[in-house]
Amino acid sequence: MKSEITIKMGRCKGCGICVAFCPKQVLALDELGKVQVANGDACIACGQCELRCPDYAIFVDKGAEA
Template sequence: MIKSIDRDTCIGCGACVRICPLDTLRMGEDDKACIAYPDDCMTCFLCERACPSGAVDVDPLREVLPPTFPDVPVELGGGRA
């Protein structure tokens, strides 16, 4: 999931905002990119790769989803905490 956009490093080019497939990012009032809809990120890294100044940081861990094995303990490969 997207983690952060460094406001000091962001040059406001909008490349990440243009490329995000999920419309997660928008330009803020300060003309810098911001994470407007974090829940919609799918961890595709397109924004981080598009950023010319290295301002975008995407965490590689994916979103936790409802489990495939709701009744099997996590330590045995299931989803029950």
């Protein structure tokens, strides 16, 4: 099984908290200051991004099919 990260771009304010808490550097801020999945294959589905996002913009599906 593979994890899948969903980002609600309309909710993201680009605070970077999710990027800072990701232990595998899966997320990054793009040129517009919004979060993006930069290295999805490295995701370990720890959920830190989802847990720390103050705007509920990130969701981690830990059981996504590969």
